[in-house]
Amino acid sequence: xxxxxxxxxxxxxxxxxxxxxxxxxxxxxxxxxxxxxxxxxxxxxxxxxxxxxxxxxxxxxxxxxxxxxxxxxxxxxxxxxxxxxxxxxxxxxxxxxxxxxxxxxxxxxxxxxxxxxxxxxxxxxxxxxxxxxxxxxxxxxxxxxxxxxxxxxxxxxxxxxxxxxxxxxxxxxxxxxxxxxxxxxxxxxxxxxxxxxxxxxxxxxxxxxxxxxxxxxxxxxxxxxxxxxxxxxxxxxxxxxxxxxxxxxxxxxxxxxxxxxxxxxxxxxxxxxxxxxxxxxxxxxxxxxxxxxxxxxxxxxxxxxxxxxxxxxxxxxxxxxxxxxxxxxxxxxxxxxxxxxxxxxxxxxxxxxxxxxxxxxxxxxxxxxxxxxxxxxxxxxxxxxxxxxxxxxxxxxxxxxxxxxxxxxxxxxxxxxxxxxxxxxxxxxxxxxxxxxxxxxxxxxxxxxxxxxxxxxxxxxxxxxxxxxxxxxxxxxxxxxxxxxxxxxxxxxxxxxxxxxxxxxxxxxxxxxxx
Amino acid sequence: xxxxxxxxxxxxxxxxxxxxxxxxxxxxxxxxxxxxxxxxxxxxxxxxxxxxxxxxxxxxxxxxxxxxxxxxxxxxxxxxxxxxxxxxxxxxxxxxxxxxxxxxx
Numbered sequence: 001x002x003x004x005x006x007x008x009x010x011x012x013x014x015x016x017x018x019x020x021x022x023x024x025x026x027x028x029x030x031x032x033x034x035x036x037x038x039x040x041x042x043x044x045x046x047x048x049x050x051x052x053x054x055x056x057x058x059x060x061x062x063x064x065x066x067x068x069x070x071x072x073x074x075x076x077x078x079x080x081x082x083x084x085x086x087x088x089x090x091x092x093x094x095x096x097x098x099x100x101x102x103x104x105x106x107x108x109x110x111x112x113x114x115x116x117x118x119x120x121x122x123x124x125x126x127x128x129x130x131x132x133x134x135x136x137x138x139x140x141x142x143x144x145x146x147x148x149x150x151x152x153x154x155x156x157x158x159x160x161x162x163x164x165x166x167x168x169x170x171x172x173x174x175x176x177x178x179x180x181x182x183x184x185x186x187x188x189x190x191x192x193x194x195x196x197x198x199x200x201x202x203x204x205x206x207x208x209x210x211x212x213x214x215x216x217x218x219x220x221x222x223x224x225x226x227x228x229x230x231x232x233x234x235x236x237x238x239x240x241x242x243x244x245x246x247x248x249x250x251x252x253x254x255x256x257x258x259x260x261x262x263x264x265x266x267x268x269x270x271x272x273x274x275x276x277x278x279x280x281x282x283x284x285x286x287x288x289x290x291x292x293x294x295x296x297x298x299x300x301x302x303x304x305x306x307x308x309x310x311x312x313x314x315x316x317x318x319x320x321x322x323x324x325x326x327x328x329x330x331x332x333x334x335x336x337x338x339x340x341x342x343x344x345x346x347x348x349x350x351x352x353x354x355x356x357x358x359x360x361x362x363x364x365x366x367x368x369x370x371x372x373x374x375x376x377x378x379x380x381x382x383x384x385x386x387x388x389x390x391x392x393x394x395x396x397x398x399x400x401x402x403x404x405x406x407x408x409x410x411x412x413x414x415x416x417x418x419x420x421x422x423x424x425x426x427x428x429x430x431x432x433x434x435x436x437x438x439x440x441x442x443x444x445x446x447x448x449x450x451x452x453x454x455x456x457x458x459x460x461x462x463x464x465x466x467x468x469x470x471x472x473x474x475x476x477x478x479x480x481x482x483x484x485x486x487x488x489x490x491x492x493x494x495x496x497x498x499x500x501x502x503x504x505x506x507x508x509x510x511x512x513x514x515x
Numbered sequence: 516x517x518x519x520x521x522x523x524x525x526x527x528x529x530x531x532x533x534x535x536x537x538x539x540x541x542x543x544x545x546x547x548x549x550x551x552x553x554x555x556x557x558x559x560x561x562x563x564x565x566x567x568x569x570x571x572x573x574x575x576x577x578x579x580x581x582x583x584x585x586x587x588x589x590x591x592x593x594x595x596x597x598x599x600x601x602x603x604x605x606x607x608x609x610x611x612x613x614x615x616x617x618x619x620x
Contacts, residue, residue, distance in 0.1 A: 203584070204559045205609035221538065279532045281522060306537055330540060331525050331532035337539070363527040369546040403528065435528030 021096030037092035045081035052079040078113040089117035092127035099131035107144020114151040121250040123160040129167030152179035157351035165190035185216035185226040221303040246312035255319035264295040270484040305337035321349035324359035335366040336379040343382035350390035358411040361400040381514040393498035398422040422469035554617040560584025
């Protein structure tokens with residue numbers, strides 16, 4: 001055979017292998033409002049950058065008549081490409097081929113591209129759209145999941161791992177996304193659960209739709225499993241591209257710097273965002289925007305545990321990870337979920353050399369039986385652990401309240417913040433003035449002719465003496481008390497001066513965080 | 516400010532903070548103190564067999580019923596010696612976690 005005819009044969013084979021599950025299955029996929037696996041990769045990666053591998057891989061199943069079945073690419077596409085010029089490894093499960101079910105060779109393809117990603121030290125993106133384990137392949141399909149989980153764990157903290165849920169992701173399959181850094185979901189398309197509605201109905205007799213059990217909104221707002229929520233697949237891809245502007249390729253690098261830009265100071269004025277009464281709410285995102293280049297803030301888990309705000313911004317061109325109490329929700333308290341949310345983000349930033357900026361305004365931990373019984377002790381401890389462990393530059397700005405355990409937990413000097421700044425409005429105290437006065441002056445209040453008047457007087461007295469930044473500053477726990485309008489200047493300077501920060505920690509295999 | 520009305524109050528350290536509530540906070544269930552006399556389902560499942568009826572005298576540790584869950588037959592026993600005051604389920608019932616099944620007094 002001539003080269004030409006061999007080339008023609010290759011083209012024929014490629015066309016057949018790249019056709020997915022055929023026209024009918026693709027029609028069905030489209031009718032669900034979903035793109036095909038190939039369309040998704042093309043939409044996400046830079047134009048013409050996708051290079052595909054293992055197109056001719058075929059399944060190896062023998063039982064249940066499987067030997068006679070042809071599954072194009074065994075239901076998954078793998079390859080490399082670029083996003084904003086960044087190299088990435090990517091795989092996308094193809095639901096049109098046997099429901100994207102995961103068999104032995106399907107998993108082998110995924111695992112191979114994961115090994116590439118780790119070896120080449122480039123980010124890994126997994127697009128999940130699969131009915132789950134391919135039952136006909138039995139234990140080999142379970143083995144496939146196990147091999148994926150192991151590699152997710154091995155690569156954790158070395159290369160960024162991103163999971164995009166664009167279809168069902170059920171049973172064991174959910175644990176790969178859960179092990180990765182960021183999970184993206186799309187309304188009405190993403191569905192994640194361990195046991196589906198059918199099992200729940202047969203065991204419990206309870207009826208629930210897939211959407212209500214594990215839809216995008218559920219995971220973005222209730223479980224915290226998802227980090228980014230989008231209304232459409234294209235919006236989701238835009239979010240992923242934005243994320244890549246903030247993070248480095250791997251843990252040996254820093255995020256690419258951008259041209260420094262000023263915040264939009266006409267819209268976001270630091271002097272007028274925060275009410276002077278510390279019991280009044282405001283949106284801490286306005287403070288972040290007043291500090292960030294171009295007032296751009298890329299929020300993570302915006303719909304879950306809203307009492308703490310986390311996300312990326314750039315200050316003077318450099319990516320910073322921001323953790324901020326959000327007085328707009330639950331007065332900005334720490335609780336089980338907000339501690340989990342912040343702790344994991346802090347560990348992400350620390351792994352990938354992203355400096356941490358902490359903005360503090362909280363009355364402490366949320367009181368309640370439900371919180372205590374949900375283990376707020378062990379969850380709250382995660383935050384202490386994550387901040388103490390982090391060796392990236394740590395800058396803390398105390399905006400207003402910093403009471404009790406909340407003061408310690410929010411990257412205080414004692415957990416080795418490099419710089420702690422406080423606004424003149426800061427109130428750093430063992431507890432709020434009301435609570436403190438009621439305890440310290442209990443006797444005076446009780447015995448006074450007018451206890452309520454005495455109580456108010458004592459609250460005021462405590463406020464005057466202790467609800468300020470100067471007591472903590474007198475002990476050196478605050479590095480500088482600054483005017484709000486100077487905040488960005490201080491942050492920029494602190495970041496610049498921390499470039500060569502080096503911390504030596506005791507030699508250990510790893511710590512034992514309160515998971 | 517027109518937004519003012521929509522804020523709720525959360526009390527922390529004797530101080531009242533004006534703030535929004537999260538859905539999870541709003542939907543939290545109130546604490547119920549467990550009672551020694553109550554036999555509840557520790558796992559969701561199906562009642563497979565009942566060994567007692569209302570009014571029966573039972574010894575502490577005596578089997579009251581079989582609750583099948585996750586393909587296991589679980590024996591639920593009397594928490595104390597006494598009389599079956601209430602029987603709230605029958606064979607074949609599907610029960611949810613923490614559902615009250617039997618009261619022994």
